[in-house]
Amino acid sequence: MTSRLQDIDLYLQRLGYERAPPPTLDSLRELQRRHTAEFPFETLATLLRMPVPIDLASLERKLLHEGRGGYCYELNRMFLALLQQLGYDARGITGRVLMGGPEDALPARTHLLVLVTIDGVRHIADVGFGGMVPTAPLRLDDEDAQATPHEPYRIESRDGHYLLRAQVAGEWRAMYVFDLQSQVEIDYEVGNWYVSTHPESPFLGQLFVARTGPGLRKTFNNGSFAVHRLGEDSVRRQLADAGAVIEVLRSEFGIRVPEHPQLHAALERLLARSAAA
Structure with a gap:
């Protein structure tokens, strides 16, 4: 399996760069x-x-040429390759998602993120954590609150592992727990296989979408589209049918929605489940 990007110039162009930025902390941010x-x-x-x-x-092919996004094993896997080719000291690590559940839970390792060391200082970088993705790298060995362009985050050290929290509505909520165990391609493959195929995966048969913007986050959680602006109440609306969902995916998230014979039916089932919940 190749570990190098073949179209790094297009990748950088999509990120607004005419040439490769230097491997500095400012560039990483x-x-x-x-x-x-x-x-x-x-x-x-x-x-x-x-x-x-x-x-x-x-x-x-999917992200650069087909106009799509993805989840952590896609977004962070490609971001890791980009950072490595730009000259960063970066490697993949994995974590267990706690968001929305008890803090003492031990779910499967289903989240891929990136450890980046710059001038001897370790940071985590994450571009694939959905609606609460950190929008700036976070210092690993610092338990103070850390500002980002969006919410503040902090990292707590706990007996050889780390807990990431985000401040949401005045509360420090647990996002995920992780450690620094070395990972290789097969570890990504196993985690990705679980997320995409296991009957208990929270993603199987579900649709979650998120994108950030200046001072805001947009999310789609099954039937509900929401815009969350910093310091303001979230604005939500329930989408009525598959056509409305597809329009929001295109206009609000910039996704080139794939032509798939089962898409409309899958979306209608999703909306029906959401309405019944």
């Missing part, structure tokens, strides 16, 4: 901010129960 705004988090593939290949050639 800007790359992460731009990436979360340009490439949406989306789970159309798992909604349709389609395979989710994560080799770099497939990722480049």
